[in-house]
Amino acid sequence: MEAVGPSQDARDVKDRTTGDPGPPTSGPDPTITDAAQVAADLGVDPDAGLGTAEAARRLVTDGPNELRSAPPVPLWRKILAQFQDPLIYLLLVAVVISLAAWTVEGGHGLPIDAIVITAVVLLNAVLGFVQENKAENAVAALARMTAASSTVLRDGELRAVPASELVRGDILVLGEGDAVGADARLLRTSALRVAEASLTGESEAVLKDAAALDEPAPLGDRLNMVFKGTAIAQGTGRAVVTGTAMGTEMGSIAEMLDATVEEASPLEKDLAGVSRLLGITVIVIAVVVMVVTALVNQVSTPTEFVTVLLLGVSLAVAAVPEGLPAILSVVLAIGVQRMARQNAVVKRLHSVETLGSASVIASDKTGTLTKNEMTIERVVTASGRVELTGVGYVPDGEALTGGLPVTDAALLHEARMVLGGGSLANDAQLRETDGTWQIHGDPTEAAFLVAAHKLPGTREVIAEFRREAEVPFTSERKRMSTQHFRPSEDAHGIVTKGAPDVLLGLCDRVQVGTEVIELTAQRRAQALADVEELSAAALRTLGVAYRRFDELDDDVLDESDERDLIYLGVVGIIDPPRPEAAVAVAEAHRAGIRTIMITGDHPSTAARIAQDLGIVGEGARAVTGTELDGLDGGGLRDVVREVSVYARVAPKNKNDIVDALQADGQVVAMTGDGVNDAPALKSADIGVAMGITGTEVTKEASKMILADDNFATIVSAVRQGRIIFENIKKFLRYLLSSNMGEVATVFLGVVFAGAIGLTDASSDAVVVPLLATQILWINLVTDSGPALAMGVDPEVDDVMARRPRPLSERIIDRRMWLGILSIGLVMGLITLLTIDIFLPGGLVAGSDSLEVARTAGFTTLVLAQLFNAFNSRSETTSAFSRPFSNRWLWGAIILGLVLQFAIVEVPFLQIAFGTASLDLAHWLVCLAMASAVLWFDEVRKLVLRGRDARAA
Template sequence: MDQQKTGRDFAAEDIQSVYKEFNSTSSGLTSQQATDLLTKVGTNTIQKAQRESQFKIFIKNFISLMAILLWVSGFVAIVAGTTELGIAIWCVNIINGCFSFYQQRAAQKATDSLLKMLPSYTRVFRDGDPQQIETSQMVPGDVFTLQAGDSVPTDARIIEATSLQVDESALTGESVPESKTAKYSKGEGQFAESNIIYAGTNVGSGTATAITVATGMNTEFGRIAKLTHSQKRATSPLQLELNRLTKQISMIAIAIGVAFFLAAIFFVKYPVAQSFIFALGMIVAFIPEGLLPTVTLSLARGVQRMAKKHAIVKDLNSIETLGETTVICSDKTGTLTQNQMTIDHVWLARKAYEVTGKGYYNNGKIQYQGQDVDLNKESDLDLLIRVAALDNDTEVQNVGGKAKILGTPTEASLIILSQKAGVDLKANRQKFPRLKEFPFDSDRKRMSTIHRIDDTELRLCLKGSLSDTLKLCSFILDNGQVRPLTAEDHQKISDVNKGYAAQGLRSMAIAYRDLDSSLTAEQIDQLSIDKTEQQLIFIGLTAMSDPPREEVFDAVKKCHAANIKIIMVTGDSTLTAKSIATQIGLVGDKARVITGTELDEMSNQELSDALAGEVIFARVAPEQKYKIVSTLQDRGEIVASTGDGVNDAPALKKADIGVAMGKMGTDVAKDAADMILTDDNFASIVSAIEEGRAVYSNIQKFLIYILTSNVPEATPSILFLFSRGLIPLPLTVMQILTVDLGTDLIPAIGLGSEQAEPGIMNQPPRRRDAHLLNKTVIWKAFAWYGLIASVISTFAYFFTNMQNGWPSVALFSSGYNYREATTMTLAAIVFTQIAAVMNCRTQKASVFKNGLFSNHLIWFGIVFEVALLAVLVYTPFLQDLFNTAPLNARDWLFLIAIPIPLFLIEELRKYVARRMAADPLS
């Protein structure tokens, strides 16, 4: 037995050769054979991508560039003589690392709960007897049986099949089930062999007996999983940007430290040791200790909000990457559409009806010219619906308010049609029992059944493709009368069918024939297809579609407003793909449709040129998505790609954001993806992108806020240095670090949980060359918020000195009056930061529009920093440590008056900016 062979290699061989290949028989293997083979080839399981050890993931949270910078900062603080603050910085780093690890574990657990393995049990023949065994214990040579609703556990060669239809969308992306038989035909495209079934696919209808030819990682499913596992993920844009920001801040902090060190020596004539400690304190002050906790919390809150919107994120950093997305490569079936084939139109010789209610259990109606139809008065329509319902093997069950199909989607649409017409399906089948069936097969493309009608008549009910059905019809039902089918009728029916096809609808012809009622049961059983399926009476056409999801229209509009391009990549037909794409507003009428065959023949440059315009990909195999995604990335795009099949996995892993379907997705697709949609809904991707944009925006808001306090923190030292020590330090190093690690931290983290700003999806994605620390951030932090805070805090210092006799007496450099002045400087910075955190909540919109009190964490942070300030200034032993003194009522009135005007002034600036953006001429 050669395990290098694939399932397809056995398609053309006769069944006896297959038995011989695996030393098996039609009765299966013996228990001993199975045991020996299991030891040799291993279990029938798909190995998941090898994950990093939990210990390694844990350690990674403590060795990022920012984490290393914080370790160094803590060490510097200890060297500078502020041991307590050094330890505090290290504690912040430890808490953040643990928090990040916890969030990653929580996301992974949520993902693992979604991942479902292959079916647990299969009916296998062992020792000649049927047995239920665990699917994982199956081996090559096992003979097993399948029926409607079963998942195929292995790659297998069919021995016998009856009306077998298999949903191979997990491999091919094609939503229409494939007919499978024991007879070999090559078929068109990959996995199209008529007598081979593949692991991970599902039986839609019929029954089969098959022999296993490949298991586990040797199946097509496993082969693609192996290919996916070999690919490595690139560093996320957020990680790259945080590394860049860390380097920038480190360089700025060191440059400032060196400048202050030299100035302290040459201007103030400080001793070298004292100058060094002073400079180290400034370096620590300029490092944003709250950056990592803020980023982690912002990502974690994004994960929580996205989970509520049916999106499970496996990697925290993936959230921000979503915010950068410029292109979404989306499947059609089940993502943009409901994955519920639904009859839209019914055409008869005299009338064309419309069917309302998209999807299953939508309480639809059958209407003619806008009026509900009474079947009692529409005999032709009544007959079509009853024939379609009788010539049908599918059941549609209501399970918890959701439709569960036991059969094929196409037949299910006919069942739903009968339900909308008010037909009692169960009573109908009991009243007109089935006597014989001619199953659907890929050659005939039709199915027919014989029923006893009212105990006196025999009727053949038939449905199938129009071309294969119409050629068998000699008559047409016209307003209750049967008349000969003319050439004019043929042309009319053909024109109607072309019209439906142009709309992307799939048509199905319905016909019948009354047979000789005197036939006995034995004679009926001996009837042949050729003699029975002839001289048919054509009733009409049904036209069906998979309707778009209701939410997808708004989602597409949001993407267009946000300059995000959506490219449909589907295995469906070109007409259907373009019809749905134009219907939901994805593309215009002139969009180019490229088929999988054309894609194979295109060079990378030709594909790149095509991707610059409006394009749809149809009849594309899932593995061809990889080429599309790669080419888009070569064009500089940030790509999100959806998928549910095993062949989608390479593209999912290659994409910047891989999005797997939680309901219909295979294990391999979910394992390769960065995000899993629990509702398989395109609109959930758009919601996730909005959250991703909010995350990046929140990190920038934090950066502005934290840098704002650095300006008033640095100003006192600048005054001290440039006055050559004549102006005593208005703020001590301990007080500077108190702001950074104490009062600023919780409000800053609160900014990380801010909700998305109104209009965030009306902006284009941020460019790859855009950075967190940009001109806008620098201007707001240093030249606007920071400058105002510096003026106010400096004024507070001199104002307090004036209350104590300055300028009649020299500025105090020690004692109670000095401590009182530095305390007011510290307090003024804290209260300007209260205004700053409120102002930073939005970049353009009014805070009132977002909700003044909507962010509870920020308000908790404000209360906390005021309380902490009070503790520092009124607790005796802390007064000595932080060089503070008690504040009186007058001081508090001055401080309380600071935030309100600063907040209102910024609201006015934002209002003016919005007006100017709306009307540049103003």
């Protein structure tokens, strides 16, 4: 990225929202230009701000301070998108064929087949549209929650305006807790620190200074600028807006998103392949059967041709699971709702399954894997070291040494003085509101306040001091000092906090217990060694010192008073990992999912956090963005295969890492909250944004948003995605094997019509074992209930105990296809055998009419499919394993039985579906024949389990 102002790409982009250009692409770099000159160039008086009329004019000229977004998709396009599926195309073709056959036949009555299939297609479209609209509304609500306002100086008065109305030349008035609404050049500051983690990935708040830089600098080192999307952590300041909308650094990153293309999810690709295969299968079977039937039966009249065409339609209807699109939409929608209850908002239905396929989770560190709550972990003084338990801003914890409570009075006194002194030289605040602890100000300073609560008596002593003056922190001084008065001792004093090496240079004595002794060369060396030890443990270090005096040397506290100090000790500070994140990382590893941490933080800090979380083992190192920049494509792929921690990375590095992982065959889930994460989120197979701290750009780029900003939620979502994928396989196994049973019944019934007595039972040229309406009934009613129930089946096996599904593995593999075909063949054979049993001719002599025999075959096929529902819950686990764990499945089975009984026995339904009543003997034969599917599959599963055991 260039060092001059907003990125060149961002400045050159035309704001498509307004049609007007952003900030000028030429002109002096504001970072190396005097602040007063920058304001003059922008035509504004820093003490009065823009006039209202001028601000309105510039708003019209430059457009609103909003990042460019894609134009809203028209309603008609959203609706049409629901029909863009190969399976839907297949069903629409079936509708056309049905209507054509109905027309050729004379158009008598209603075209039931065409009406029912059309209803299914429309139902699927409505379900998909409604669910995706709900997701869009949820995302829009999150965007409204994060809408920001800014305080500006206009007409000489302070005003709060929406951040979208900021214009170039506006004078921003900045204070603690404010969100920065635009890129701006600082005019003046007072201890101003800005949290830029959302833009640069740097977890520490950056101290700002209004002085011009000597030369252009990288983004993270532009200390006289503030940027859109960051926040004020401490202090105050004023700045003149230099860039808005797409002319900001945030805009330059948003621009990168246009270069990435979203791909279809693995599930969408698989189902498209299944749909194509089904389409080809349907056409081949229908054509072969129609040709063979026409030749064998010597078809010559138009009526006979229509009969053959209807047979082809029947086979097409039998082969295509009409309910599949609707069932898939419903199951995914249920999964989305379950995940929403677990604080995960999914923007696209198919993204749910993609999570289950993830083999890598690449995560930002700050605020995602860590709490973004700086915590003092250790205090090192002359008498030893104290470990403080507890993390974050909740002041619960205790002081330990060697794992035991501190009993050394001298060490305890020194630790109290260190934490007390750090709490006095402090501008942060710690408050409890309704049982929740919150900080206001710099997180590092707040860490002292929290730690002071953990040592009894420290806060009471702090309360005795009254602040009188301050020498603020600057990056050059690397320290701050505050002056205090203690009435009980009628004494003044200063407390200095800062970089330990700088502080030690100002000290000549050291606190040891309650005494003050000379800071000898040996003690000074030991203090520096303590600092090195803490730094090696990836802890940020701050030293504390003080000096007492009865009177000030002069009336004003300044740097000259920072002398002859008494060294108290040093603290080690860390941004602690989220406790649930370590558990989530371990669960991900158990599931064969690799976790990668990508951060803008220091390499040693990144490595330490990664070790604490279990992402890497002891001694693993972090690779920096600079190192990545020096690699070619092959070298980068080699690195990403081995390295799991990346530090000091730029947005482009994150994108490159994700691309390299995908090129290596990985399914990548990328989590993050900052603007700098957005391009990688969009490039990833599943981008997951943080809902609370996540920026607007990040949420726009993501496919899923975590409402609780909890990394552990991502692993819960992975589990849910895997369960959904398993359930999709279950109902696919069920629907396709059932449909193969129908195809086998019709195909073999026509080919062997004479052998089973069908030909002798009717005078028609072509006799079919099942009517088209009966097949539709099976597909749409009998099949749909159990399939839906399997879509919400509880976790049968431990889905997190297996490795992620490889990209090369299809949703229906060879073993599953063999099971589908074998079960379908058994269904077809037992259905035809049942028909044969009741017909007068054929292999087995019967005495019933064609209507009764066909109804018995129809019923046997329905009952066989209901038995098959239990088979389909697992590829290898017995149907008798936990058979009652899914009450919805039992409800669907019972409903299917009731409906089938109604179709067979209710008179007006008999007319509609061509059925006849059955007596008890018929029903018992149908039940016994249908159960053969269950017993056959139990034997098949037993063989498969034995084969798997031998392979293991």
